[in-house]
Amino acid sequence: MKTLVVYDIPDDRTRNKVFETCKDYGLAHIQYSAFFGELNHNRRQELYQRLKRVLGKNEGKVLICPVCDKDLVLALEIAQPEDEAVSRRGDTGRRGPIVY
Amino acid sequence: MKTLVVYDIPDDRTRNKVFETCKDYGLAHIQYSAFFGELNHNRRQELYQRLKRVLGKNEGKVLICPVCDKDLVLALEIAQPEDEAVSRRGDTGRRGPIVY
Numbered sequence: 001m002k003t004l005v006v007y008d009i010p011d012d013r014t015r016n017k018v019f020e021t022c023k024d025y026g027l028a029h030i031q032y033s034a035f036f037g038e039l040n041h042n043r044r045q046e047l048y049q050r051l052k053r054v055l056g057k058n059e060g061k062v063l064i065c066p067v068c069d070k071d072l073v074l075a076l077e078i079a080q081p082e083d084e085a086v087s088r089r090g091d092t093g094r095r096g097p098i099v100y
Numbered sequence: 101m102k103t104l105v106v107y108d109i110p111d112d113r114t115r116n117k118v119f120e121t122c123k124d125y126g127l128a129h130i131q132y133s134a135f136f137g138e139l140n141h142n143r144r145q146e147l148y149q150r151l152k153r154v155l156g157k158n159e160g161k162v163l164i165c166p167v168c169d170k171d172l173v174l175a176l177e178i179a180q181p182e183d184e185a186v187s188r189r190g191d192t193g194r195r196g197p198i199v200y
Contacts, residue, residue: 004165006106008131031108031161033133041174048176055180061131062178065104071166074141076148078162080155 001066003027003039005047009060017054018062021047039066101166103127103139105147109160117154118162121147139166 005022009015015033023029025047027037039047044064051062067075105122109115115133123129125147127137139147144164151162167175 004104004106004163006104006131006134008134031106031133031163033131034106034108034163044174044176048178052178055178058180060178060180063104063131063134064176065167066171066174067165068168068171071168071171074144074166076144076164078148078152078155078160080158080160 001038001040001044001068002072003037003044004065004067005035005062006065007033007051007060007062009033009055009058009062011058011060014055014058014060018051018060021050021054101138101140101144101168102172103137103144104165104167105135105162106165107133107151107160107162109133109155109158109162111158111160114155114158114160118151118160121150121154 005027007015007018009018019029022035025037025039025043027035027039030036044066048064051064055062105127107115107118109118119129122135125137125139125143127135127139130136144166148164151164155162
């Protein structure tokens, strides 16, 4: 299932580790503090446990949110300037699906 | 429908305007660059158009993603230290639903 990971981590080193962990799980870096990609239930749980360890006692927030295809079709995206690497659809003003 | 808004906007002034616009739409500020709350289809479209105007020709990305209740139940959240204002559930390691 497609999954959105959004984080807010003040400490640079911890944030970088979260960044690398998300990349390890094959997710695409879609925004400064957001990743998106395919993760099944087990991989989501695994990523959650890994990110909990990475964060440890450091301040920060992470949200790992699955997004079903029906929701994805309704998602709206603005990308200025248009970035082909992030969305093949680009910012045409049309509704989804977001294609990564 | 519950909606997640995630943005990545380098310019402070533009980012502040996006922040204020999300607040105007009754969304809760859950992370540095993320809001969450109830928006119906029309309000989502309206917010999208407003944020497009706010962004104008400035560099930035915005994702407005509806999240159905089924997805929300599967969402995982880490909040360190626990912030009661963001999630009444807190970081108990249990799965959703996220309660804002």
